Amino acid sequence: MKYLPTLINSTLLPVIALSIGFTIISLFQAETLFWLQDKSWLPYPLLGIAALIASQFNQSRYFYACLLWLLLFTSIDAPSLLPQPFSPNTLILMLTGVTSVLIWHTDKSLRLSNLILTSMLIAGIAALIAWVLNSAVLTANPVYQRSSHEYAVLLPWLAQHFSLPEACLYALFFASAMVKTFVSPRLSHSLLAVSMVCLVIISQRFSLPLLAFAANLFAIMTVTVVLLNSHKMAFKDELTGIASRRALMHFTQSLFNNYSIVMADVDHFKSFNDKYGHDVGDQVLRMVAQQLNRVSQGGKAFRYGGEEFTLVFPGKNPEQVIETVDALRESIAQYAMVIRQPDRPKRKPKAGQQPKQATSSKTVHVTMSFGVAFKNKQVSFESALKQADGALYKAKKAGRNTVKIA
Numbered sequence: 001m002k003y004l005p006t007l008i009n010s011t012l013l014p015v016i017a018l019s020i021g022f023t024i025i026s027l028f029q030a031e032t033l034f035w036l037q038d039k040s041w042l043p044y045p046l047l048g049i050a051a052l053i054a055s056q057f058n059q060s061r062y063f064y065a066c067l068l069w070l071l072l073f074t075s076i077d078a079p080s081l082l083p084q085p086f087s088p089n090t091l092i093l094m095l096t097g098v099t100s101v102l103i104w105h106t107d108k109s110l111r112l113s114n115l116i117l118t119s120m121l122i123a124g125i126a127a128l129i130a131w132v133l134n135s136a137v138l139t140a141n142p143v144y145q146r147s148s149h150e151y152a153v154l155l156p157w158l159a160q161h162f163s164l165p166e167a168c169l170y171a172l173f174f175a176s177a178m179v180k181t182f183v184s185p186r187l188s189h190s191l192l193a194v195s196m197v198c199l200v201i202i203s204q205r206f207s208l209p210l211l212a213f214a215a216n217l218f219a220i221m222t223v224t225v226v227l228l229n230s231h232k233m234a235f236k237d238e239l240t241g242i243a244s245r246r247a248l249m250h251f252t253q254s255l256f257n258n259y260s261i262v263m264a265d266v267d268h269f270k271s272f273n274d275k276y277g278h279d280v281g282d283q284v285l286r287m288v289a290q291q292l293n294r295v296s297q298g299g300k301a302f303r304y305g306g307e308e309f310t311l312v313f314p315g316k317n318p319e320q321v322i323e324t325v326d327a328l329r330e331s332i333a334q335y336a337m338v339i340r341q342p343d344r345p346k347r348k349p350k351a352g353q354q355p356k357q358a359t360s361s362k363t364v365h366v367t368m369s370f371g372v373a374f375k376n377k378q379v380s381f382e383s384a385l386k387q388a389d390g391a392l393y394k395a396k397k398a399g400r401n402t403v404k405i406a
């Protein structure tokens with residue numbers, strides 16, 4: 001997939017949720033806050049449920065994030081239950097810092113050893129932030145205070161709410177979160193980055209109802225993102241990024257009769273793997289999947305398994321789709337794929353400089369065979385799939401790189 005659509009796809013939902021939340025708070029401030037006054041218990045069950053769901057789906061970063069929001073909320077809502085020596089601003093900044101590290105973390109299983117290690121890491125980062133903010137050098141020096149004249153003139157907006165060290169830490173955490181979100185655009189990263197924006201907004205106009213509102217929003221978004229991620233994992237093929245076999249089964253169940261089903265298989269893929277290695281074989285599968293995914297005429301591509309792919313054309317009979325399938329076959333056969341050679345230099349030569357070592361980039365070609373069958377009232381999905389497989393076998397027998405109808 002192209003970078004920009006991926007970035008938009010992965011950031012849209014959290015950004016929309018944040019904008020809606022922010023608009024509600026800005027427009028209906030009194031009502032919302034009043035409505036939340038007697039519901040300050042709500043974040044407890046919501047964050048608890050979100051943490052539980054995240055742990056069940058093995059998305060540990062959200063598990064930790066929800067528990068940390070829960071700790072933050074409890075320490076402010078019920079200080080007698082969870083006494084702590086820090087100001088709300090420091091606590092919020094501690095959570096922001098830990099979140100910026102969680103973005104870089106990978107989801108790990110919640111085994112006891114991982115739990116202990118990650119908890120120690122989180123506690124270490126939080127302690128470091130608290131130490132920096134409360135260190136005598138910074139607290140005693142008036143230059144770093146909100147009231148510092150130079151700072152207030154230079155950054156008036158920030159100076160209203162943050163001391164200079166607080167503002168610098170926020171900037172550092174944001175820069176790190178943004179780098180991760182842009183380098184590797186994923187829903188999981190953008191939700192954590194957006195939760196950091198929420199935390200800044202809270203620390204600007206701190207109040208318990210506002211914190212409760214943000215905690216509820218975070219819990220709801222977490223459950224949504226965890227479920228979306230799990231859905232994606234179940235229905236997307238990990239290697240190629242196109243829809244998986246499970247998605248094929250769901251998709252065909254939702255279709256009426258009368259659709260064409262195409263089985264496609266890479267020719268001589270075993271010898272290709274033997275010659276160029278498994279990694280290059282994987283590159284080929286990705287390339288083939290991308291080509292098949294561009295199918296027109298309302299077709300949808302799936303990875304059936306191994307080097308086999310399936311295309312489904314709702315409402316079309318084989319005669320209507322044969323030209324499209326043949327065009328796909330042709331485009332794959334024509335595609336010159338550049339493979340990475342092991343003797344590539346590690347660094348790119350600078351502009352105008354000759355490469356020290358000859359870069360032997362090699363292009364390879366693969367072909368595919370296709371079998372098309374028709375699914376109607378009289379034929380079950382399984383038999384239509386078998387017929388398409390039979391037609392594929394005929395295509396292989398006929399010399400490969402060809403399309404056959406059952």
Ligand SMILES: Nc1nc2c(ncn2[C@@H]2O[C@H](COP(=O)(O)OP(=O)(O)OP(=O)(O)O)[C@@H](O)[C@H]2O)c(=O)[nH]1
Binds near residue numbers: 265278400
């Ligand atoms: N690189 C890579 N290879 C895979 C993957 N899945 C299956 N394969 C390989 O695909 C090859 C399939 O080989 P065969 O079923 O014998 O068929 P073929 O060599 O393509 O021959 P024909 O289909 O008769 O043209 C096997 O060597 C598998 O190891 C994968 O995910 N990545």
